[in-house]
Amino acid sequence: MSLKNNLTKVDRRDAKLAMAHIYVAFIALLLGGLAGLLQVFVRSGQFTLPAGIGYYQVLTVHGVLLGLILTTFFIFGFQIASVSRTSGTFSNGQRRLGWIGFWLMTIGTAAAAVMVLLNEASVLYTFYAPLKAHWIFYLGLTLVVVGSWVGGAGQILRYAQWRKENKGSGQRSPLLSFMVVVNNLMWFVATLGVAVSVLFQLLPWSLGFIERVDVALSRTLFWYFGHALVYFWLLPAYMVWYVIIPKVIGGKIFSDSLARLSFMLFLIFSVPVGIHHQLTEPGIDATWKFIQVVLTFAVIVPSLMTAFSMFAMFELRGRELGGKGLFGWFKKLPWKDARFFVPFIGMLAFIPGGAGGIINASYQMNQLIHNTIWVTGHFHLTIATTAVLTYFGAAFWLIPYLTGRTLTKSLNNLGNFAAILWAVGMTIMSSAMHIAGLIGAPRRSDYSEYGGAQQAYDWIPYQIAQAVGGTILFIAIIIILYIVVKLAWFAPKGEEEFPVGEVHENGGTTPAILENFKVWLVILVALILFAYTIPIIDIISNSPPGSKGYKLW
Amino acid sequence: MANKKKSDENLKGSLYAVFGVGIIIILLWVYCFDLFINRF
Numbered sequence: 001m002s003l004k005n006n007l008t009k010v011d012r013r014d015a016k017l018a019m020a021h022i023y024v025a026f027i028a029l030l031l032g033g034l035a036g037l038l039q040v041f042v043r044s045g046q047f048t049l050p051a052g053i054g055y056y057q058v059l060t061v062h063g064v065l066l067g068l069i070l071t072t073f074f075i076f077g078f079q080i081a082s083v084s085r086t087s088g089t090f091s092n093g094q095r096r097l098g099w100i101g102f103w104l105m106t107i108g109t110a111a112a113a114v115m116v117l118l119n120e121a122s123v124l125y126t127f128y129a130p131l132k133a134h135w136i137f138y139l140g141l142t143l144v145v146v147g148s149w150v151g152g153a154g155q156i157l158r159y160a161q162w163r164k165e166n167k168g169s170g171q172r173s174p175l176l177s178f179m180v181v182v183n184n185l186m187w188f189v190a191t192l193g194v195a196v197s198v199l200f201q202l203l204p205w206s207l208g209f210i211e212r213v214d215v216a217l218s219r220t221l222f223w224y225f226g227h228a229l230v231y232f233w234l235l236p237a238y239m240v241w242y243v244i245i246p247k248v249i250g251g252k253i254f255s256d257s258l259a260r261l262s263f264m265l266f267l268i269f270s271v272p273v274g275i276h277h278q279l280t281e282p283g284i285d286a287t288w289k290f291i292q293v294v295l296t297f298a299v300i301v302p303s304l305m306t307a308f309s310m311f312a313m314f315e316l317r318g319r320e321l322g323g324k325g326l327f328g329w330f331k332k333l334p335w336k337d338a339r340f341f342v343p344f345i346g347m348l349a350f351i352p353g354g355a356g357g358i359i360n361a362s363y364q365m366n367q368l369i370h371n372t373i374w375v376t377g378h379f380h381l382t383i384a385t386t387a388v389l390t391y392f393g394a395a396f397w398l399i400p401y402l403t404g405r406t407l408t409k410s411l412n413n414l415g416n417f418a419a420i421l422w423a424v425g426m427t428i429m430s431s432a433m434h435i436a437g438l439i440g441a442p443r444r445s446d447y448s449e450y451g452g453a454q455q456a457y458d459w460i461p462y463q464i465a466q467a468v469g470g471t472i473l474f475i476a477i478i479i480i481l482y483i484v485v486k487l488a489w490f491a492p493k494g495e496e497e498f499p500v501g502e503v504h505e506n507g508g509t510t511p512a513i514l515e516n517f518k519v520w521l522v523i524l525v526a527l528i529l530f531a532y533t534i535p536i537i538d539i540i541s542n543s544p545p546g547s548k549g550y551k552l553w
Numbered sequence: 554m555a556n557k558k559k560s561d562e563n564l565k566g567s568l569y570a571v572f573g574v575g576i577i578i579i580l581l582w583v584y585c586f587d588l589f590i591n592r593f
Contacts, residue, residue, distance in 0.1 A: 307574055311567035326566050355578040359585045368589045438588060 010498065014084035015402040017098045019488070021077030022399060024106060025070050026484050032065030033477040040429070040470030043463045045448030055446030056122040056553050063125025064116060067229075067383065069109050072144065074391050075236045076101075076151055079180045081398060082239065083155045085498050086174035087162040094154040094161075101151025108143025111136050122553055124444065126226065128197070129218040132549025135206040138198050145191050145198075152184040172510045175256060176243045176500060182263045183235040185517070189524065190228030190271050197221035205549060212546030216283040216539045223274035224532065231270040233383050235263065237390035240343055241310055244394065246501030248339045251317030254309045256503045260514040262302035262309070268524045269299045272531035279366040283543065288535045289363065295531060296361045303354060310347060316504065338407070338415035339499070342393030345419050346386040349426070353381035356434065371444075374437025377430040385426050389419060392480055397496050399487040406494035411483050418479040421472055429469025436462035 010018070035058045041047035042055050049055060080098060084090055090098065114136070115121035121133035127141070159177045166173075201213045201221075242259045246252055253259065275292040278284060318329020334340050356378040359365055369375060396415050400407050407415075437443070441459040448463055450456040513519060 304571060304575070308567060308571045311570045312564050315564055315567045326569065329566060351574055351577055352581070355581040358578060359582055362582070362586075364593075365585055365589045367593065368585060438585075 010081050010084045010402065011089040013095060014080060014090050017090075017095060017102065018077040018081040018084075019399070019402050020099075020102055021073045021080065022395070022402075023488075024109070025074035025077065026481060028065040028069040028073065028109075029477060030481055032062050032070060033474055035059075035062035035065065037470055037474040040463075040467040042446055043448055044467035045460060045463060046467070054119060054122060054553050056124065056444075057116065057119050059444065059446075060116050060122050060124050061113075064112065067125045068144070071233050071383070071387070071391075072105070072148060074395075075183075075232065076105075076148070078236055078239075078391070078394060078398060079155055079183070080151075081402060081498070082176045083158050083180050085176070086500060087158050087177040090154065090158050091161070094157050097154030097157070098151050101147045101149070101154065104143045104147030104150060106147075108140040108145075108147060110140070111143065112140030115140065119553075122551075126222055127202070128222040129202065129205070129213045129215045130547040130550045132206060132551055133202075135203060138203045138206055142195070142198050142203070145195055148191070149188060152187060156181050156184055172256065173515060175253070175259060175503075176239060178260060178515065179235065179239045179243070179263055181517070182267050183232060183239075185521065186228055186235070186267050186270055187232050189528070190225045190232070193221040193224030193274075212548055214539065214543045215547045216281060216543060217536070219278060219281065220275070220284070220532075220536065220539060223277040224271065225274070226277060227274045228270040230379075230382070231266055233387045235266060237343070237346065237387045238263070238266075238306060240390050240394050241306070241347065243501050244499050245310075245340060245343060246313050246317075247499035248337060249314070249317050249334055251313050251320070251501070252504035253501045253507065254312045254316070254504055255507045257508060257510045257514060258305060258309050260510060262305045264514060264520045265302040265305075266299070267520055268527055269295060269302070271524065272527040273299070275531070275535065276361045276366075279363055280370050283539055284535050285538060288531070288538075292531055293361055293363045295527070297358075300354075300358070336412075336416065338396050338412045338419070339393055341416050342396065342419040343390040345423050346389035346393070349381045349385035349389070349423075353378065353386055356381065369437050371442060372437035373433045373441045373443040376443045377433025377437060380426060380430045380433065385422065385430075389422060392419070395484060396487070397499065399484060400491055400494075400496040401498050403488055404493055404495070405487060405491040406496050407487065408491060411486055411491065414479060415483055418476045418483070421476040421479065425469045425472030425476060427469070429466050429473065432462040432465035432469065436466075 038047075038049060038053075038058050039055070039062060042049060042058075049058065080090075112121065115134045116137065118134075121127075121137035123131040123133045123137070127133065127137075159173065159181045162177065163173055172178075197218050201218050204210045205213045242253060246254075273292050273296040275281075275284060275289055276296045279289055279293075314333055315323075315329050318332040321329075321332040323329030323332040333344075356374070360369060360375065360378060392415070396407050396412070399405075436459050439458055440455060441462065448456070448460065
């Protein structure tokens with residue numbers, strides 16, 4: 001393989017590893033999407049699940065398959081291809097780590113899924129105590145996490161090899177690979193919380209070695225992981241926005257420094273903020289809740305930096321194409337190109353999604369929406385539109401690139417149609433969820449009429465709207481899966497581009513500190529110790545007797 | 554003429570757009586804060 005090819009083509013063996021992850025991701029999309037459709041039907045009050053299937057079982061299938069499996073597997077497929085494309089082909093050892101990670105994750109997923117389908121693990125995707133699952137479910141999740149560590153290590157080692165080979169060259173490391181490494185490091189640090197909870201609390205409890213567990217500690221360890229999980233979903237979408245989209249629209253990356261700085265800020269502010277999910281938790285002191293709320297608000301800084309960077313990249317390109325006036329450049333963007341249009345809808349959804357997130361994290365105001373279906377509406381905008389539509393937009397060029405096929409014009413147009421359908425369905429469903437939440441409708445409940453309670457009658461029209469929106473979304477999922485199948489096996493053979501943007505000539509030089517992982521990791525660890533040490537000591541030293549496990553349905 | 558050309562090369566649109574996003578966030582926050590004050 002020539003040097004040029006080596007820098008622009010992903011090695012076939014790496015492509016196979018990436019595609020293995022992507023297949024699992026899209027199988028999860030089909031099953032998880034079907035479970036979501038059943039849920040909105042049940043919540044409409046017009047449908048009862050057949051054959052003894054439980055609502056909470058379906059809810060767990062939906063959450064675990066879409067929130068944990070679709071995301072993690074797609075992200076890993078995308079990251080493997082990205083590192084191979086920008087840092088170079090994996091060594092046999094690095095690729096072996098990738099395969100070991102893949103099989104551990106796949107076996108773990110299968111084990112956890114079987115337990116959920118047998119109704120032995122209807123503990124929702126948050127899976128903290130006191131709801132108790134079969135030990136095989138926890139073991140399965142452990143394998144998923146350990147597998148992601150092993151696979152992630154392979155990607156980091158390839159990046160480290162690039163840095164070693166280019167030491168002293170004065171070059172900044174490839175931006176896309178750098179971003180992958182940031183995301184993996186955040187994932188390693190975040191998953192430590194859930195690993196501690198599963199290994200020392202949930203597994204021994206489920207196996208009967210211990211009778212009771214500390215519920216507040218279990219929840220706190222979950223949310224230590226759980227909020228960073230949100231950024232593990234989002235950062236790959238940001239990778240596409242920062243690095244891929246500039247090339248797709250024919251423009252340049254606005255600033256390499258800004259992109260790296262925003263990723264490092266996400267790294268340090270994603271983990272020490274989990275307590276903002278526990279603002280109504282009685283066992284945590286208000287001071288520490290306030291401190292973590294402040295740290296949460298710090299995430300707004302890199303978020304708005306990203307927003308500015310995107311607008312600036314669009315404006316520079318639009319003006320280059322002749323766009324005049326304050327917003328004339330906007331019309332010049334390639335609206336018919338699914339590789340741009342589909343992620344763009346995701347970007348738009350992040351405006352109301354981010355705004356809702358600020359309300360969720362606003363301490364006292366959290367009482368307004370806590371445990372209401374507003375929260376479900378919120379994360380269906382952030383993860384299920386912003387992140388997922390960006391993944392789909394990326395899949396439209398990544399899959400044919402990896403399989404040696406091409407995105408045809410008709411598939412491109414179908415992709416745009418699916419994204420419009422998604423936007424319509426999600427606007428209906430998510431808006432209805434937000435409004436119903438504000439008037440008190442709970443989330444995670446299979447009751448629709450609440451025994452004829454007067455207040456519940458106000459929620460019914462919104463629940464029917466959710467069923468309408470959810471049905472439209474399921475149709476969009478079927479279209480997306482059709483496109484994926486065509487791109488993987490049936491589209492015409494050819495060469496699709498893996499678009500990687502170049503930095504704008506006025507982007508400035510990138511300070512070396514932005515690539516100094518040691519410095520940022522020390523700040524991250526210091527912030528975590530500051531934000532979590534005293535709350536966890538408080539929880540352990542003042543906790544009531546632990547709880548037995550419950551299986552309620 | 555020179556000034557007009559300059560205005561087409563700036564990032565004024567991006568600046569307004571980001572401020573627009575900020576205003577949407579603040580308006581939604583104020584609406585929910587009003588609900589919160591009325592309810593609690």
